[in-house]
Amino acid sequence: MMLQKDPAALRGEKLYEGKAKALFSTPDPSIMLMEFKDDATAFDGKKKGTIVEKGYFNAHISAILNRYLEQNGIHTHFLGQLSDRYHLVRHMDMFGLEVVVRNIAAGSLARRLGMDEGTLLEKPVLEHFLKADELGDPWINAYHVDAMGLCTPDQLAIMESLALKINRLLTDHLETIGLTLVDYKLEFGVDPDGNVRLGDEITPDTCRFWDSTSGDKLDKDRFRQDMGGVEDAYAEVLRRLTTGQS
Ligand code: UDP
Numbered sequence: 001m002m003l004q005k006d007p008a009a010l011r012g013e014k015l016y017e018g019k020a021k022a023l024f025s026t027p028d029p030s031i032m033l034m035e036f037k038d039d040a041t042a043f044d045g046k047k048k049g050t051i052v053e054k055g056y057f058n059a060h061i062s063a064i065l066n067r068y069l070e071q072n073g074i075h076t077h078f079l080g081q082l083s084d085r086y087h088l089v090r091h092m093d094m095f096g097l098e099v100v101v102r103n104i105a106a107g108s109l110a111r112r113l114g115m116d117e118g119t120l121l122e123k124p125v126l127e128h129f130l131k132a133d134e135l136g137d138p139w140i141n142a143y144h145v146d147a148m149g150l151c152t153p154d155q156l157a158i159m160e161s162l163a164l165k166i167n168r169l170l171t172d173h174l175e176t177i178g179l180t181l182v183d184y185k186l187e188f189g190v191d192p193d194g195n196v197r198l199g200d201e202i203t204p205d206t207c208r209f210w211d212s213t214s215g216d217k218l219d220k221d222r223f224r225q226d227m228g229g230v231e232d233a234y235a236e237v238l239r240r241l242t243t244g245q246s
Helices: 054-071 107-113 142-147 153-175 230-243
Strands: 014-017 021-025 031-036 039-042 047-050 078-083 086-090 097-104 120-130 179-186 188-190 196-198 207-211
Touching: 031 054, 054 078, 054 086, 054 153, 054 230, 097 153, 120 142, 120 153, 142 153, 153 179, 153 188, 153 196
Parallel strands: none
Antiparallel strands: 014 021, 021 031, 031 086, 039 047, 078 086, 097 120, 097 179, 179 207, 188 196
């Protein structure tokens, strides 16, 4: 059983509230509280809804995966899980950039390049998107990143190398529990010492997970496409990660 601590004892000012998470200050300026919410959006916020207990599932799933990455030498923002819906995370300056990693064609890549969903990509593909809701998070390349000063070329190179390392670690680990990691979104930032770290979340909101045997979707596509069984899918991902069984 996880030790439950009352977030209210530490929770200060709300620093940010997004679609699925909120960030709060704590008495220690180097540490923030990250709350995982049940709200869900898709198609740039045009579809809104609630996934019952999503905050619970995602907080646990992201904690397990961040812990796994830390144990394998990846620096993340994750410091610990405080309670069912709250993480303690490092204060970081985020780059305002989304790094999408793809192993199998799906979603916007399948549409853009006219590929059938499910086509295996011979090598992982990295893509960058500008975090800008009002513009629908446009696809950008390394030249845009540099010209817009989102980060330095060195920081971009570190992010890309971390993304590929994270991809190997997650792909192998998830395959052992019967989950195929199709694609996902990562966000990075710098800590006060200038180190590039992984931030944000790793959950069925931000990853496409397919059952390795049946191909069933176990992620937010069930919400996006009104497939039903959304909560069961999130619960199933958590069950597999917790038990280590497919
Ligand atoms: N993704 C995300 N947040 C975004 C956009 C994408 O977490 O704002 C994730 C999405 O869940 C998927 C991957 O990034 O696992 C690739 O998404 P894609 O570009 O295919 O976008 P989609 O067409 O699915 O919105």
